[in-house]
Amino acid sequence: MKIIHEPQELQRYLKEQNKTIGYVPTMGALHEGHIELIKNARKNNELVVVSIFVNPTQFLKGEDLDNYPRRDEADKKICELAGVDVIFFPTKENIYFEDEVKIEAPEVRGYVLEGATRPGHFSGVLRIVMKLLNIVKPTRAYFGKKDAQQLNLIQLMVKHYYMDIEIIPINTVREADGLARSSRNVYLSVDERKEALKISASLYAASKMISKKEFDVQTIKDEMLKILTPLKIGYVEVVNREFEPINTVEVGNTIILVEAVVGKTRLLDNIWL
Ligand code: AMP
Numbered sequence: 001m002k003i004i005h006e007p008q009e010l011q012r013y014l015k016e017q018n019k020t021i022g023y024v025p026t027m028g029a030l031h032e033g034h035i036e037l038i039k040n041a042r043k044n045n046e047l048v049v050v051s052i053f054v055n056p057t058q059f060l061k062g063e064d065l066d067n068y069p070r071r072d073e074a075d076k077k078i079c080e081l082a083g084v085d086v087i088f089f090p091t092k093e094n095i096y097f098e099d100e101v102k103i104e105a106p107e108v109r110g111y112v113l114e115g116a117t118r119p120g121h122f123s124g125v126l127r128i129v130m131k132l133l134n135i136v137k138p139t140r141a142y143f144g145k146k147d148a149q150q151l152n153l154i155q156l157m158v159k160h161y162y163m164d165i166e167i168i169p170i171n172t173v174r175e176a177d178g179l180a181r182s183s184r185n186v187y188l189s190v191d192e193r194k195e196a197l198k199i200s201a202s203l204y205a206a207s208k209m210i211s212k213k214e215f216d217v218q219t220i221k222d223e224m225l226k227i228l229t230p231l232k233i234g235y236v237e238v239v240n241r242e243f244e245p246i247n248t249v250e251v252g253n254t255i256i257l258v259e260a261v262v263g264k265t266r267l268l269d270n271i272w273l
Pocket residue numbers: 025026027028032033034036037142143144145146147170171172173174180181182183
């Protein structure tokens with residue numbers, strides 16, 4: 001497994017290989033969710049590239065940039081075991097320029113839900129993902145459905161900027177008790193972790209209601225809010241695959257999303273129906 005820090009060196013290396021590339025961008029502190037993305041990349045591509053970079057431009061002031069878990073050595077071992085060919089570890093200094101040309105999140109879809117509680121977050125995400133995709137030039141890039149809005153915006157960016165890359169969405173990997181795997185779960189105390197289960201429980205309850213033919217969004221949301229109480233709720237929202245709010249669930253075209261704060265930790269989860 002190769003470890004590369006410089007963007008130009010990675011570009012040179014990948015060009016020489018002339019192989020199909022499966023790419024998994026991450027912020028490190030790798031867990032089963034990331035491993036699932038890597039496994040999918042391994043199955044369908046000749047070369048697998050993982051990047052690890054805690055991207056400062058997607059953190060707002062006062063967020064957890066400085067405390068975000070960093071586990072480079074453990075991450076290297078995980079990648080080695082998962083059959084990764086190259087880990088790319090850029091730095092803020094070697095990947096960003098002074099006064100650079102920026103890409104912006106779309107005015108509406110980038111500023112609802114996660115974008116409403118974290119204005120500007122998605123501009124930072126798209127800025128780094130655009131760079132990373134241009135450096136790696138993957139055949140296929142793998143993203144988790146757990147970050148559903150991020151996935152949607154990346155799909156839009158690839159479409160709007162005519163980028164010749166296949167974006168592959170991967171299902172959310174959960175702990176045995178239902179909690180969605182997240183690098184931020186390490187922030188949770190034992191009691192907070194129990195409280196956090198209310199998030200997946202609310203989504204399971206919604207899914208059960210829908211399987212019993214309850215399609216009214218307000219009725220579903222009311223039930224979810226009861227289960228989520230007393231967590232601090234960022235949003236409970238029901239949207240279609242284009243991320244437009246809907247009043248009636250349409251099976252095959254619905255995503256239910258929750259953002260809640262447990263202790264000081266902001267957790268996201270969703271279910272695709
Ligand atoms: P992150 O390191 O949190 O930026 O995540 C890197 C990639 O892993 C993103 O595409 C995430 O959506 C994906 N991911 C994170 N958690 C999970 C999970 N529990 N299941 C599947 N994919 C995940």
